[in-house]
Amino acid sequence: MNRVDKVSRRGFLGTAIGAGALVLGVQINEAEGATPAWMPSVYLGIEPNGTAVIVAHRSEMGTGIRSVLPMVVADELEADWKKVRVEQAIGDTKYGSQNTDGSCSIRDFYDAMREAGATARLMLEQAAAKKWNVPSAECKGQNHFVVHSKSGKKAAYGELVKVASTLPVPKKADLRLKPESEFRYIGKELPTIDQADHTRGAGKFGIDAKMPGMLYASIERPPVYGAKLRSFDDAAVKGVKGVVRTATIEGFKPPHMFQALGGVAVLADSTWAAAQGRKKLKVEWDLGPNGSFDSAKEKAEILAKIKQPGKVVRNVGDVDKAFAGAGKVHEASYYVPLLSHAPMEPPAAVAEWRDGKVVTYAATQNPQAVQEAVAGAMGIKKEDVTCHVTLLGGGFGRKSKPDYVCEAAMLSKQVGKPVKVVWSREDDIKFDFYHANAGMYMKAALDAKGKPTAWLHRSVFPSIGSTFDASAEYGQEFEMGMGWVDLPYAIPNHRAENGAHKNHVRIGWMRAVAHIYHAFAIHSFVDELAAAANRDRVEYILDLLGPDRNVPIEPVGMKYWNNDQDQTKFPVDTARLKRVVQLVAEKSGWANKKPTKGRALGIAAHRSFLTYVAAVVEVEVDDRGRVTIPRVDIAVDAGQIINPERARSQIEGAAVFGTSLAMMGEITAADGRIVQSNFNNYPVARINEAPKVTHVHLVPSKAPAAGIGEPGVPPIAPAITSAIFAATGKRIRELPIRKTKLV
Amino acid sequence: MIQLKVNGSAKKFDGDPEMPLLWYLRDVLDYTGTKFGCGAGLCGACTVHVNGEATRSCVTSMKDAAGKDITTIEGLGAKSEHPLQAAWKHCNVSQCGYCQSGQIMQAAALLKTKPKPTDSDIDSAMQGNICRCGTYQRIRQAIQIAAGVKA
Structure with a gap:
């Protein structure tokens, strides 16, 4: 079915349909x-x-x-x-x-x-x-x-x-x-x-694409975001069998967008020879201002910023007045680190420059962005870039940013042959567009039943906007609209504030994007409030959601993103969110599974990508503090479902993706360089660490179709920490969970 | 000159004896069903059978493959479909599909030594194979179906 033609270039539509069709x-x-x-x-x-x-x-x-x-x-x-x-x-x-x-x-x-x-x-x-x-x-x-x-x-x-x-x-x-x-x-x-x-093994991915006469490239990239090539010595490279030559790739001009990072490439007759040659390269860099970037220092900086007032992005009622008159106040700070997408197939593309045009076969989520980015890099029209789309060995947002295709095209022009670029796993982990780290400060004034009368939520994170505007310091409309300024709870006084923060690495969208940190903070805090009030968490969430209604979302200084959809067609509907909470409670047996020492359920409910999701996670924490997840139940109202089987598979997968980022995912930098390099130090969930079984409960619906690929992710992390608290009494406010000793 | 058998055919290789078997299979023989995932034996995407044993081809050099009998995913069901391949389809295991060659090769080796694996047998045999899409529960189910321990 998939056509990555080895020799001819006829595998694209227009010629693939037979004559006379x-x-x-x-x-x-x-x-x-x-x-x-x-x-x-x-x-x-x-x-x-x-x-x-x-x-x-x-x-x-x-x-x-x-x-x-x-x-x-x-x-x-x-x-x-x-x-x-x-x-x-x-x-x-x-x-x-x-x-x-x-x-x-x-x-x-x-x-x-x-x-x-x-x-x-x-x-x-x-x-x-x-x-x-x-x-x-x-x-x-x-x-x-x-x-x-x-x-x-x-x-x-x-x-x-x-x-x-x-x-x-x-x-x-x-x-x-x-x-x-x-x-x-x-x-x-x-x-x-x-x-x-x-x-x-017959599916053809980007890494499987070949063009006649192509060379394989392995690229040494600037080790620090924004570093520039000072000099390099390739004398030893040329002695490596199979190496053809080296070539430099110019660094990006800010903003970095989807441009190549730049660096020195070794081109050879096999993937292996290129990688061996690269090891012999000696490269000197001017590191620039990010050469001192350090994740521990940045975390401290962000945690200090969230204690200060920020730019008001949603304001309902009078939070200050409510706090001033409050009997009881609860507050907490949360932190989520940088994350890497780590699709199993790393970024990969083959490209040929010929006669002022580029043909590429690429594992890409966005072939039109490939056309634009490659055209920009080569100084040609985007119509002169032909992008064939292979299967993708995972994407998760990484492969919508085609810097790696630019690399292949730029190298092909220099060497006069097609060039295949395959990132090593180390390249992938060290040069990603990272999911943003974020700090969140939450404060609530509580009534006699422990329900908030006022709610303050401050978020500070490097913005994806820095991809397109090097000076960006505040969150974009879409980042703030992701499960934050659209908080649906029935709380009379509510304020959201965003503090300024600069990026020190490339920041990019990853499956569920800003919902990940907002959902973690919001639902963790809800869990804390329910515990403080000594109330059942399901009952508390339903109370917080209030009467059935469409909540009008009116942020300050921007429109409500809402996935670019009108609120009349896709409202924030508390009835639908309550329904998935009730459904997941029923299906998981919530009422009959009271927490015991070391084993308990946790819950979180979140609307994202216009879809309503509630997850109940069961955890076991053994006497050495090891966490396993025997069962997850997820109720999903995504409107009309076209293929329920694939919808369930996406939600099952989201539970694993959410488990990875909750339990173990963390990218850090020291001296401007990313510390992690492969699955040994950037672990993702394996079969014995993933939820053993995830039961997906789809709500039959005639509502317009909403999202399914991402909405399963956001509630997983807070549901896991909710369960861990119920099982151990340990409150986890920072991801990944593995950093907290549970016994 | 290194001699070996790949999917039943005799092969000769006179390149770098340190080259991992993975790149020989992919770049030289064009058996691209075997995937690169980490280059360090950490993810299992490159799993093939070397003399019948599940082996990470990304950390197996050509000199260590000399004289060996290699089976890749392309060779697994060449004569008739392997029960795991049928079970994989029955369960619609794949999402992106990239890791599944390695998963199936690993599972095939497991069933050779443990035709009726328990859950914990499956966990310990399969924990070296990462699936970032998160298809693990269906992988487990498919192995159980192929083994006849679950309908």
Whole structure:
């Protein structure tokens, strides 16, 4: 299915569909569409042999999206899934956004995919009507045939292609979308197209892509963010068998965006020879101002900043007055470190510069960003960059930032051959766009029942905005809108403040992004308040959420991000959040599993990416303080679900991802250099450390589809620490948990 | 000249004897089903069978592979699908799929020595294989199904 052609360059859409195919232009009208800036685009064709070629324009990093969106097209097309071939699109704005990020593929493209399929079906029905000289309304697409029930006539889709291709593309208003009762694939549990390949090692990833005559590169990058190359000595490199030459890559000009970091590359005839040559390089750097960056000092600085007032970003009621008159006050500070994405496939791409154009095969979440970044690096037009998208061996946000593709293109231009760049694991851990570290200060004034009458939450973190603006010091609208300024609790006085902080490494979005630290602080604090009030945590959370209502979110000095969606369509709905809390409590047996010494449940409920999630985690803490997680229950209301099986798999995976960052994940810097280097010192959860089983409970819903890839992550860490507190009495306010001795 | 067998075929290699088997398989023979994950024997993505034993090919040099019989994921089910491959599909184990070659090769070695593994057998055999997508519970389930210890 996946085409990373070794020799030819015909594996991209446009030539992959056979000659004579019916290619349907599906108009997505800007004025009518929910998401603007979608251009007229091409999502499917039908070949004369009847094969439906459906374009997957979003990247496959494990969510199943390159199967699930085509299933939506196939459903409306009334296609037989066995007669469908999925083609991965190259980067091209004609497909609309291809930035596979932000848990929005279904939300943004469900309607467009249905319309694409329905358009083709209608045209095939019209073609059959013309052929049989009957009204087209009497013709119906059914499982890859058009049938005319009155006469019993039946024609395969392939037979109708020739006539259909002469017909005008119908208007959107003329389309007949299928009723839910007739869905073949939507809402069903079809396996993804790549499952079988993955059992045979046949899936083609970025690291597997080859081009004829290519060289393999290994790159020594500036060890400190912003360091500059002073000099290098490659005399010893040239003696390494297989090494062809060295080349330098210019460092980035601020802001760093997705530019290459720069450095010295060793090019060789194999991955191994390049890596061996690199070991012989002698490189001198000017470290620059970040050469003294130290994570311990930065943490102290952030923890001091959160004790000071910051920029007010949400303000409800009068917090100061409420605190002044408060009987009882509770406060706490939380800290979350830098994290690395560490996808199992490190960043990898192969690129060729030829005649002023670039062709690349890349493991990328965003081929259009590849076009832009590579074009910028090479001084060419983005249309002159052809980006083929391979499978991604995990992405988690790392592979939406194509610095590694720029490296391959820049090197190819210098050496006059295609160049493959594969980051070592050490490169990946040391030169990531890190998930931000963050400090949070929380303070609540409490009434007689221990419920807050006032709530203050200060956050300080280096912003992802520093990627695009070197002077950025405050959080971006989207970072603050991630589970922070949209706090849904029924508290009359509420203020959120953001303190300024500069980045000292590249900061980037990682699965669930700013929700990770905000959810950890908020739900940990809720857990503390419930414990202080000696109340059941489920009952306390429900009380805090208050009456069923849509909470209007009105931050100060910015609009509420809300994943760029209108609050009328995607409100902050406390009824839905309460429902997942109640569901997870029921399914986990919360009421009957009272904490015992060393074994207890914890809970957290969080809305992210427009999806409502509540998690109950069961932990065991043994007499040596070792934590295991025998069971997790997660209730999810993500609106309409297209493929429940893949939705469950995403939530199961999120529980493991959340466990990794809660229990063990930590990136630190000393003397400006990242200390960690591989899975020995940047551990991620293994089979014996991950939750043994995660039960996913999907809420049946007709609400518009929301996110599924990320929303499972945020509640995991606070649910684990909630459980550890219940089991041991130890309150953990800093991640990772392994830094706290539990006995 | 190093001689070895890969998926039943005799091979000769006259390059750097220190080159890890992983890069020989991937760069020279184009058996790309075996994956690079860490280069240090920490993640299991590169697991192959060397004389039938699960081995990290990223830390096995060509000189140590000399005279050995190597099986990669491409060779595992070459004759007929391995029960683990069928079970993997049955459970829809894969998300991104990148680590799964190594997972399956590791599990295949486990079932050779322990055809009816317990949970703790699975934990100890599989804990060297990282899955960042977090498919562990389905990996466990698929192994149990392939072993016939769970339907």
